[in-house]
Structure formats: structure tokens, C-alpha cells
Amino acid sequence: LQDMGDHRAARLAYDQGTLEIIMPSDLHEVLNRLLDRIITALTEELDLKIKAYGSTTLEREDLEQGVEPDSCYYIQNADQISTLQLDLRTNPPPDLAVEVDITSSSQRRFTIYQQLQIPEVWQYTQRRGLVFYSLVAGQYVEREVSPTFPQVSSQMLMTFLQMAPGEDDNTVVKSLRRWIRQQSF
Secondary structure: OOOOOOOOOOEEEEEOOEEEEEOOOHHHHHHHHHHHHHHHHHHHHOOOOOEEOOOOOEEEHHHOEEEOOOEEEEOOOHHHOOOOOOOOOOOOOOOEEEEEEOOOOOOOHHHHHHHHOOOEEEEEEOOOEEEEEEEEOOEEEEEOEOOOOOOOEHHHHHHHHOOOOOOOHHHHHHHHHHHHHHOOO
16 A cells, blocks of 8 residues: 555455455446445435545454455444544444445455454445345345345345436436435335
């Protein structure tokens, strides 16, 4: 990280001696940004607090683990974060991490997320779409609904993601907001 600096396009993951370097594609970034807007809209519409940390480096030197998710968020623990620079030895881990897999799989990073105790990971792949995982007894378990947003299923959010090729991001997010307001949560 010190050699590469903060102004770089590559994302890194470090797992006990193995370094992975990922270069995000345009499709990756479009979907990642749209998921970020969807998560933000969900927190606004459901009146939840949020602190977004984007692709910040999540590391624990004592575990020899580090990863840069596509996006990460504090939602349930947003009140516990009173700093702009995270230290996972003293701060809780983010509540939600997002991985968008277009050219490479994030599956290897799940081991790092387990060690860092990230409670929920959303993974988007072209083959499976959006899949929610929650950490249960030290293992990630696939879930139909998000533990963070139990009002929404991965299938429901996929309907909004599938709008992306023909609609601009604002139209997609407005549609999501309309849908949420029509529900009786």
C-alpha cells in the first residue's frame, strides 16, 4: 500500500502472504456505484443511519489479513464510529461489504472477511446475480433476504439492477424508492 499510494485504480487483498491485485472494469464500476446508491436509498427510506467507507482498506496486521471491498458500510454500528480513519483493532468491522465480480471472483476474499468478522457480504456475479451472505458461527451462509435490510430480497433488488442497461441511475433509484414507499413494512 505504501509503494502504490492512495491514488490508484487497483484493489488489493492480502491473506497471510498472498497478495491479490484486481483492476475493476467499467461494468464492475457501473454496478458497484448503482449498488451503493441502492444501499444509500434503502437506509434513507427505512430511516437507518449509515456511514459509507467505500473501498477503504480493511486490515488487521495481527491477523495478517487485509482487503479492499468494492464498498463497505456501517449501518447497525454507525453510532459506534466516530472517526474517519478506521482501526479494526478498536473499531467494529463494517456491517456490510459489497463485492461485484465481473472478471475475477471475490470468493477467495471471503476467508479474509470471515477473519475480520464482517457480518454480511453482498456478492454480485453475472451468472448468479446478487447473493446475500451472512456470517453464522464463523461461516458465510447464503440468505434470501438481507440481515441488514430484512424488508428486501436479493431477487427484488435484482429487478432494479436489471433496469440499469436501459435506464439512468436516477430512474432506477427513484423506482426503488417508489417500491419501498408502497410496501407496508
